[in-house]
Amino acid sequence: MALYGRVERPECIACGLCQMLAPALFDYDQAGIAYYKPDRNTGTEPLNDQATIDFRLAYQRCPTHAIKRSDQPFNARPFSETGKA
Template sequence: MARYVTVDRDECIGCGNCEGIAPDIFEFDDEGLAFVTLDENQGTYPMPEGKMDQLAEAFEECPTEAIQIAERPFNKSK
């Protein structure tokens, strides 16, 4: 099943866990906050199957639970 991911930038503290675990998925912007590189943090592109283990580990290691994973694309138009 497809998974979609985004980072809640209001919750992110920029600790670096996600990028350290999954540098192909996460990067930091000029404000020092993480974002998903796959779709510029929109949560609209399905995560490739080969990245799911890294994603799961990054999700578990996020101290603020800023990484959000869903079975459907996120609606960023709100």
């Protein structure tokens, strides 16, 4: 089953943990708020097997549960440094 991920950015407290655990999957904006890097936080690109292992670790450790997962694409607005998505 496919797995999709994204960060619900208003719930992120910029702790830095997800990027440390899964640097290929998470990055930060200028304020330190995380976004899901492979698809610019739209949640539309399914994780491959190795990425799924890293993703699950970050998902489980995120202190605010801002990292979301689904077996369906999220189809969210893409992250932009100048926007709020």
